[in-house]
Amino acid sequence: MLDTATGRPLRADARRNYERILAAAREAFATHGASASLEGIARQASVGSATLHRHFPSRRSLLEAVFHDRVEVLCAKAQELAEESEPGAALFSWLRDLNAYAADSRGLAASLLHDGRGTDFLQRNDGCEMMIATAVGELLHQAQQACAVRPGVRAEDLLTLVNAISLATECHDDNAQAGRLLDIAIDGMRLHECDRVDTTRETPCCIDHERC
CATH class of the missing domain: 1.10.357.10 (Tetracycline Repressor, domain 2)
Incomplete structure (x- = not known):
């Protein structure tokens, strides 16, 4: 699996964070639409906002990852x-x-x-x-x-x-x-x-x- 932001392979711990963010984002977007709070997604995934933005620099990049999946x-x-x-x-x-x-x-x-x-x-x-x-x-x-x-x-x-x-x-x-x-x-x-x-x-x- 590649990092959305850097294109480099993810370490095991980073891959777990990535998957948790995606899972939380799927639920949030399904419930609240595309404008769902990124901070809320980070909390649901049990990661900090900086971790979320490291994997997904923009709302758009997160939307694309969820959509593609x-x-x-x-x-x-x-x-x-x-x-x-x-x-x-x-x-x-x-x-x-x-x-x-x-x-x-x-x-x-x-x-x-x-x-x-x-x-x-x-x-x-x-x-x-x-x-x-x-x-x-x-x-x-x-x-x-x-x-x-x-x-x-x-x-x-x-x-x-x-x-x-x-x-x-x-x-x-x-x-x-x-x-x-x-x-x-x-x-x-x-x-x-x-x-x-x-x-x-x-x-x-x-x-x-x-x-x-």
């Missing part, structure tokens, strides 16, 4: 779902995970991007945007190959959708509305029997449209 967990979950579930179910389950994460982050992503300085961080080859785009792209491709999702849906559409839901519901005290909105969107992107096409005949697979 949680996105890695999300993308690992995407791989698990792809291996264990049907393609459509895997995509929809992961979108719900992403939607819940966006709601729980309480402005975390927006705080990184609001002034445009977050672009380089998110678009690095190992950045969060790249990891999420890759995960959703792979799940979507598999779902469309399995005729579970409409062919016109794109990965960027799904990410824009989740972001829009997050922005629209960020002032609510719970995530219930965000979940309902995503469920409505998921129902709209499903490929139903009456929409499926026999590619050998280019005719609808389901002839009885009234039944569909």
Whole structure:
């Protein structure tokens, strides 16, 4: 593990402090949003403010570390779902995970991007945007190959959708509305029997449209 500030490997004691700070920051940002007190995070981690700032010279560097860590967990979950579930179910389950994460982050992503300085961080080859785009792209491709999702849906559409839901519901005290909105969107992107096409005949697979 490298020190965020110096880029050098951390000693064992410094690594423990680093992990405690990250754990405290995740909890604080989830509860209080991106403006959570850094001094409060240091107290929760049982370290001094100087130790926190040695590892994370700015609020922004701490936000980036927390954001990246949680996105890695999300993308690992995407791989698990792809291996264990049907393609459509895997995509929809992961979108719900992403939607819940966006709601729980309480402005975390927006705080990184609001002034445009977050672009380089998110678009690095190992950045969060790249990891999420890759995960959703792979799940979507598999779902469309399995005729579970409409062919016109794109990965960027799904990410824009989740972001829009997050922005629209960020002032609510719970995530219930965000979940309902995503469920409505998921129902709209499903490929139903009456929409499926026999590619050998280019005719609808389901002839009885009234039944569909």
